[in-house]
Amino acid sequence: MSAATTEQRRFATLLAPATVIVVAGLVLPLLLMARYSLNRFEPGQFMVEALTFGNYVKIISDPYYRRIAVTTVTMAFTATAICLVVGFPVASAIARAPARWKTALLLLVILPLFVGNAVRAAGWMVALGQKGLLNWILLRLGIVSEPAAFMYTWGAVCAGIVSVNLPYVVLTLQSVLEGTEKSAVDAAQSLGATPFTTWRLVTLPLAMPGVVAAGLLSFILAMNAYATPVLLGGPTFQMMAPSVADQVLQQSNWPLGAALAFTLTAITLILTATVSFTLARTHAGA
């Protein structure tokens, strides 16, 4: 009994600094923002103290904001799906690679993370622009007769987000695939399962926790993407994180910005929780 209390006290002491930082750096601003989101915005007067859900009602009822939300969710789902489909074979290959190559391969995956999102997006701008690398190649090969518009499209933003998220997805999947038993795969084949059947019935189900983790990570990152949609999507392409910044920085509309931020967080949380819960139930046996 007294031992347990001592243990608990030591635990509390260890956790105290982190708790202070989390409360000061995360909880307080969030509470402040929550409060702001219930205020009213009067042009010229900046922010008027109030207790109204008007901002939220506006976000839900205004087709302009609804479209932004739909674009954001669709983008996050698509980019995540692409990341998983592209990332899985890469992660499998790394997991199966001989030990002496593994470090080099992992370094290759991590390398892009050394370059910030904004810098990378700038790189994509060079590659995808009117006079960019891609157009130059397509023109040279005669596939197009005049430069195609890649920049400021949905596809450009999607490619950008995929390139940002892919290393995280590959690393997460690789660490899970690394831990799964190679001999279960051999067992499946000895029992008559072709390589594809083995993948479908053994490799994939065993990797499912990793797929879920990688998918959620990518989804959350994509939902909150800022630099990529701004730089590659241009002024007319709207996603939620940039629109929060736009309300706060450009329109000085803190209440609406705060409400948008909470809506973004809520959508992310609800979708994440739904997916996790559903998968946890279908895989309850494993």
Next chain:
Amino acid sequence: MAGIRIESLAKRYNAVSAVDGVTLDVRDGEFLVLLGPSGCGKTTTLRMIAGFVAPSEGCVRIGARDVTHEPPYRRNIGLVFQNYALFPHLTVEENVAFGLRRRRVGEAAIRTRVATALSRVKLDGFGGRYPRAMSGGQQQRVAIARAIVIEPDVLLLDEPLSNLDAQLRHDVRGELRRLQTELGITTIMVTHDQDEAMSVADRLAVMEKGQVRQVGTPSEIYRRPADRFVASFVGRANFYAGRAERGIFVTASGLRLPVADLAEGADTLMIRPEAVGLRPAGADGLAATVETATYLGAGWELELRLAGGERLSVVAPDAGEHWRQGQILTAHVAPTAGVGMRTGS
């Protein structure tokens, strides 16, 4: 069911030879054990038979079929691994049914065959469990059920008992042998444990450094080992350098021992410790002095020094004598007790 024939099978990894020209004939229904120290190429040989490792040379035949270039999933082989390799996301029943589903067996037949297989390994009623809710011994029995339920042409087991504790290992190896006899399925088991090998095998193939040193029944291997390596791997042995002279082995110090079936050219004599008889001093045999005497309950373990200075380890049953250090006695080595062999071969 079918026999297995592997011919000049070899596997090289870069410059390293993991398996170096193995030829083996396993008869239909036979239980053959590949025995050898760790790293001698047993697993690689087994994985070439199963189809997971492509041979650098040689071929594998199962029955009349040359399967050298067949992928594992078309070889109809039952495989049991050291670490069980069950599917953790499937129940015991689904694990066992896995191979039957791949063979498109009907659901009703699957149910009865799975139940039969589980009852063969004494796991009736465990079908709904997940592997992680079972002990190591139970998991290994599920793995065995999963391998035999598909009625494979051959059953391959790679150190199937080495993750189990001593008592369980003893039990499971007994069950394994019983099951193999009941089903009459051609079986190759790999192990580095000579007790295990001796106790289950119809025949043993002793491997060293990627090559088979000797193939034979457990008693042939034990009594008439082909070389020094085999002799010391399957039990304890005394070795003496010397030469063969028309049925007599003459040791370096000049001791002359009659040996039955002594091949000319033999340069080493092997004598098993328990093949030596102990008699009172002065009897017919080799005069010896007891250097150490250890009583083990069931018998004695003696270290003797012979007249020529050689040492002789002896294991003798307890017949009421009390051996003491310094005691003089006679060691009797029957002509059939010694085995001449050529070293450096």
